[in-house]
Amino acid sequence: MKDLLFSIFPNENFVDLNLYQFGWERCAPSHSFGPAARTHFLFHYVISGTGTLYADDSSGNTKTYQVKSKQGFMIFPQQITTYIADKELPWEYVWLEFDGLRVKEVIEIAGLSQNSPIYHAHSRDLREIMMQEMLYIAQHGEMTPFHLMGHLYLFLDAMTRSISSMRITRIGKLRDFYIREALAYVEQNFQNSISVEDIADNCGLNRSYFGKIFKEAVGKTPQEFLLNYRMTKAAELLKLTKLSIGDIGNAVGYDNQLHFSRAFKNIYGVSPREWRNQNRMVI
Numbered sequence: 001m002k003d004l005l006f007s008i009f010p011n012e013n014f015v016d017l018n019l020y021q022f023g024w025e026r027c028a029p030s031h032s033f034g035p036a037a038r039t040h041f042l043f044h045y046v047i048s049g050t051g052t053l054y055a056d057d058s059s060g061n062t063k064t065y066q067v068k069s070k071q072g073f074m075i076f077p078q079q080i081t082t083y084i085a086d087k088e089l090p091w092e093y094v095w096l097e098f099d100g101l102r103v104k105e106v107i108e109i110a111g112l113s114q115n116s117p118i119y120h121a122h123s124r125d126l127r128e129i130m131m132q133e134m135l136y137i138a139q140h141g142e143m144t145p146f147h148l149m150g151h152l153y154l155f156l157d158a159m160t161r162s163i164s165s166m167r168i169t170r171i172g173k174l175r176d177f178y179i180r181e182a183l184a185y186v187e188q189n190f191q192n193s194i195s196v197e198d199i200a201d202n203c204g205l206n207r208s209y210f211g212k213i214f215k216e217a218v219g220k221t222p223q224e225f226l227l228n229y230r231m232t233k234a235a236e237l238l239k240l241t242k243l244s245i246g247d248i249g250n251a252v253g254y255d256n257q258l259h260f261s262r263a264f265k266n267i268y269g270v271s272p273r274e275w276r277n278q279n280r281m282v283i
């Protein structure tokens with residue numbers, strides 16, 4: 001049997017929750033990864049063995065955690081971490097990298113944070129369900145995006161219920177309403193020349209308060225979210241259509257092709273033309 005399974009999720013167009021990469025590994029003694037910072041949330045569950053996690057807390061101080069079988073650890077976006085398998089009893093783990101608009105809230109409900117990144121289950125049965133969902137995803141990378149996303153939701157459900165001692169409650173119902181209104185407005189109007197003020201006005205909130213609750217709920221400012229949403233749509237058009245760069249810019253709310261190209265490069269690191277050449281689908 002192989003000692004490593006690794007897959008990259010083939011679709012980045014989901015908004016509430018998205019999967020990026022996933023896998024399973026039986027590590028060699030003293031095998032290490034890092035120091036590195038991730039772009040998204042990354043959760044490891046330790047099936048057997050043990051190891052050490054070095055992770056920066058919210059103040060930037062490096063903390064040391066011993067992680068053993070039936071525990072896990074969450075790595076947060078932009079958090080610098082290093083993790084090392086034990087030299088006598090190296091760990092075997094399964095991992096999922098994911099992100100999305102609702103992920104920050106789910107992880108808060110579960111009680112995980114940069115200052116408390118270690119997963120301890122209160123329910124053995126739910127912990128087992130969570131592990132099986134992770135292993136299923138890791139072993140079925142060839143399945144359709146919707147199929148894998150379904151199992152990702154089941155994983156998050158089992159994780160939060162296994163860790164939270166049934167403390168899950170509906171928090172911030174009014175905030176949820178405003179955020180859903182904002183997201184719906186962006187989805188329906190991103191192709192127009194809309195601003196953060198327009199989104200806040202649609203929700204009936206002043207810009208400052210709207211920006212505060214949006215950042216708390218989503219983890220990005222409204223401007224950052226709008227930019228990322230537009231560029232995700234632009235990348236989809238670059239990959240799937242033969243529209244010109246200018247037409248694609250217009251389709252995602254940019255009248256000026258130069259401004260669109262600059263915005264795209266800020267997100268993807270290359271120009272729209274270069275990105276299309278690297279990712280073009282053969283139709």
